[in-house]
Amino acid sequence: MLRRNSLTGVRLNRRTVLSGTAAYLAAPFVISSARAEAPPVNVGVIMPLSGPNAQFGINSRNGVELVADEINKAGGIAELGGAKINLVVADATSTPTTAGTVAQRLITQQDITAVLGAFASSLTLAISEVTERRDIPLLTMSFADQITGRGYKNIFQVVAKASVIGKAQFEYTAAIAQAAGTKIEKIAIMYEDTAYGTAQANGLRAGAKAANVELVMDDAYPLGITDTTPLINKLRASGAQAVFPVSYLNDSLLIIRTMRQQKVTIPAIGGAAGYVIPDFEKGLGEFAENVLSIDTSNYDLAPELTERFRKRFGYFMVHEALEHAVCLEIVVQAIKKAKSAKAEEVAAALRGAKFTGGWINGMTGGAVQFNEAGLNVLSVPLMVQWRAKDIVTVWPKEIARSAPVWRS
Amino acid sequence: MSFLQAILDGLLIGGVYAVISIGLTLVYGVMGIVNFAQAEFLTIGMFVAWFAWAFLGLDPVMAAPLSFAVAFAIGWVVQGQLISRVLTAPSVAQIFLTVGILIVIENGSLLLFGSQFRSVTTSYQTASLSLGPLFVSIPYLIAFAMSLLSGIALWWFMRASWFGRAMRATAQNPSAARLMGIDAALMYKISFALGVGLTAFGGAVILPYVTVFPGVGSQFVVLMFTVVVLGGLGSVAGAVVGGLAVGVIQALSALFFPIQLQNLILFVVFILVLAVRPQGLIGASR
Numbered sequence A: 001m002l003r004r005n006s007l008t009g010v011r012l013n014r015r016t017v018l019s020g021t022a023a024y025l026a027a028p029f030v031i032s033s034a035r036a037e038a039p040p041v042n043v044g045v046i047m048p049l050s051g052p053n054a055q056f057g058i059n060s061r062n063g064v065e066l067v068a069d070e071i072n073k074a075g076g077i078a079e080l081g082g083a084k085i086n087l088v089v090a091d092a093t094s095t096p097t098t099a100g101t102v103a104q105r106l107i108t109q110q111d112i113t114a115v116l117g118a119f120a121s122s123l124t125l126a127i128s129e130v131t132e133r134r135d136i137p138l139l140t141m142s143f144a145d146q147i148t149g150r151g152y153k154n155i156f157q158v159v160a161k162a163s164v165i166g167k168a169q170f171e172y173t174a175a176i177a178q179a180a181g182t183k184i185e186k187i188a189i190m191y192e193d194t195a196y197g198t199a200q201a202n203g204l205r206a207g208a209k210a211a212n213v214e215l216v217m218d219d220a221y222p223l224g225i226t227d228t229t230p231l232i233n234k235l236r237a238s239g240a241q242a243v244f245p246v247s248y249l250n251d252s253l254l255i256i257r258t259m260r261q262q263k264v265t266i267p268a269i270g271g272a273a274g275y276v277i278p279d280f281e282k283g284l285g286e287f288a289e290n291v292l293s294i295d296t297s298n299y300d301l302a303p304e305l306t307e308r309f310r311k312r313f314g315y316f317m318v319h320e321a322l323e324h325a326v327c328l329e330i331v332v333q334a335i336k337k338a339k340s341a342k343a344e345e346v347a348a349a350l351r352g353a354k355f356t357g358g359w360i361n362g363m364t365g366g367a368v369q370f371n372e373a374g375l376n377v378l379s380v381p382l383m384v385q386w387r388a389k390d391i392v393t394v395w396p397k398e399i400a401r402s403a404p405v406w407r408s
Numbered sequence B: 001m002s003f004l005q006a007i008l009d010g011l012l013i014g015g016v017y018a019v020i021s022i023g024l025t026l027v028y029g030v031m032g033i034v035n036f037a038q039a040e041f042l043t044i045g046m047f048v049a050w051f052a053w054a055f056l057g058l059d060p061v062m063a064a065p066l067s068f069a070v071a072f073a074i075g076w077v078v079q080g081q082l083i084s085r086v087l088t089a090p091s092v093a094q095i096f097l098t099v100g101i102l103i104v105i106e107n108g109s110l111l112l113f114g115s116q117f118r119s120v121t122t123s124y125q126t127a128s129l130s131l132g133p134l135f136v137s138i139p140y141l142i143a144f145a146m147s148l149l150s151g152i153a154l155w156w157f158m159r160a161s162w163f164g165r166a167m168r169a170t171a172q173n174p175s176a177a178r179l180m181g182i183d184a185a186l187m188y189k190i191s192f193a194l195g196v197g198l199t200a201f202g203g204a205v206i207l208p209y210v211t212v213f214p215g216v217g218s219q220f221v222v223l224m225f226t227v228v229v230l231g232g233l234g235s236v237a238g239a240v241v242g243g244l245a246v247g248v249i250q251a252l253s254a255l256f257f258p259i260q261l262q263n264l265i266l267f268v269v270f271i272l273v274l275a276v277r278p279q280g281l282i283g284a285s286r
Helices: A014-036 A054-073 A096-109 A121-133 A162-179 A195-210 A229-238 A249-261 A278-288 A303-313 A319-338 A343-350 A358-362 B002-031 B038-056 B060-081 B091-113 B138-160 B162-172 B174-179 B184-206 B216-231 B236-256 B259-276
Strands: A003-005 A009-011 A041-047 A085-091 A114-117 A138-140 A155-157 A186-192 A214-221 A242-246 A292-295 A354-356 A367-369 A382-387 A390-395 B128-131 B134-137
Touching: A041 A054, A041 A096, A041 A319, A054 A085, A054 A114, A054 A303, A054 A319, A085 A096, A096 A114, A096 A121, A114 A121, A114 A319, A114 A343, A121 A138, A121 A155, A121 A195, A138 A319, A162 A195, A162 A242, A162 A292, A162 A382, A162 A390, A186 A195, A186 A229, A195 A214, A195 A242, A214 A229, A214 B259, A229 A249, A229 B002, A229 B236, A229 B259, A242 A249, A249 A278, A249 B134, A278 A382, A292 A390, A303 A319, A303 A358, A319 A343, A319 A354, A319 A358, A354 A358, B002 B038, B002 B134, B002 B138, B002 B162, B002 B184, B002 B216, B002 B236, B038 B060, B038 B091, B038 B184, B038 B216, B060 B138, B060 B184, B091 B216, B128 B138, B134 B138, B138 B162, B138 B184, B138 B236, B162 B174, B162 B184, B174 B184, B216 B236, B216 B259, B236 B259
Parallel strands: A041 A085, A041 A114, A114 A138, A138 A155, A186 A214, A186 A242
Antiparallel strands: A003 A009, A292 A382, A354 A367, A382 A390, B128 B134
């Protein structure tokens, strides 16, 4: 188009001038239509969608989807020009190394503002190493102590840590038993041997030690265990007055079923995870009735919010769904605060900050306050109990919705 | 007391290990092939039983013959079309083929059925019998009883029926068997299909206490091989003894050692037995 003229150098011919002018005039219309559609905010959601923890992963994803859809339907994030939330969901599988690879791939393939994941503490630890290196905030409800114990700047945990939960698991039980006239002197603990079970067992041990209660059985078992008869055999021989199992789903079903089979009737106080999801009751039927468990949040503390989940998905809002919903709410609030979807700026807005409102009302205390390690210092564990197909909060008294039933 | 309870539990579970592993040893005994995909037929049997429970309301133990039939049919086709081609090939080719079948079945079920864990709820899942101070778990007892029945049926088949005798003849000397008018190809099909069918049958009867997912076979494969080698590769009686031994060793070791060391103790015993008696406890009939 540009013809070289040996005398005058490059010369513009008429065609070039016309096409150039046309482009110049059309430019604003092209550019403005690109500007009208604000780029979506990419939030990574990495959950175990296969393997033994698949159900928990699906529940968590459902919680996040509910909130994302609500926000998008209301017009997206106003501060960013109505930007919609785009959830980038990936399967963490059940092996930590794969989870790390999945996170790495997710972060390199697109511009991620924040990552939510991954329910199981062992997976979250692996993913956090990736997000910490890349300065992307990771919000989680996994609670092994290690998660907030490494001095990482980009990890944010919305619930109390495992040792605290384990201690509460024991202390609340002792209080409930005392209120029913029983003094606990001998207990048994059994726990799955990944980061979650091990950390919570530490808390249980500390609680028992502080109360001078004898630990007559203290056993770890492999996560994929298929036969719990040896464990229950040992439990029966130990003479414990109560057993504190910390399990995911399959092991929780196996343990309670085998206890019933071997006529071990001592109270079982679960450690959250498998003990507080609908599948527990589906698998055990009447044997789930009155099983106690420690929990990090419960849907009956904020029914106006959590009923929306039940309406959409057909089952009660399990705690992992609620807590992940809270995580997304916090990310959105941080984005609004920072007026940016850039990962580092959102992380800065999250550090040491307090968040209230919206879904955060579902957490104990009605607010989330992160300390320098990224731990929410306002989260208090609570004790729940199965009543028919629902779980109700029974302890501490101040937030209980019903009085606990203690069968000894 | 917990010692006796452990032995009882070990025997009950061992009976099931036996029925799951008999197929593996049968296939080796008759055809000389180590079927690495054997455990995948366990998965198939469990899935068939689970779907029968979910959609037809059949108790898994009632659905076990159905699992047997489905696995029998699949095994028949697999043997006829795939395994028969490598019967005279180097063993490396045989290994590759059966491992390939393993991969196809495992990932095929992952594709078809998804990765979530499925379990059944039966009325007797939490029931138990009291034998004095001992407890007999009903699901384990039923699984053991079914295993015993299928074991007796197999024994009768091998001893008393024409097909059984023909299979044993083919195992002893394929050329002589052919000269006697036995169709060796048919015998191979029957033994392979029977072997995988039995494993699937075992899978169905353990469904009340094991959760099924596409990878469940791999949880049992090492156990199966331990059982057959401990008892003597190729010997059906060996598989029974091996199964019972493995069950008891596992149950007893959990009494004295942490439960995570269960398999370690098993393998230590396994290695010791093989060091003293390489042909296994009963010894091969081949």
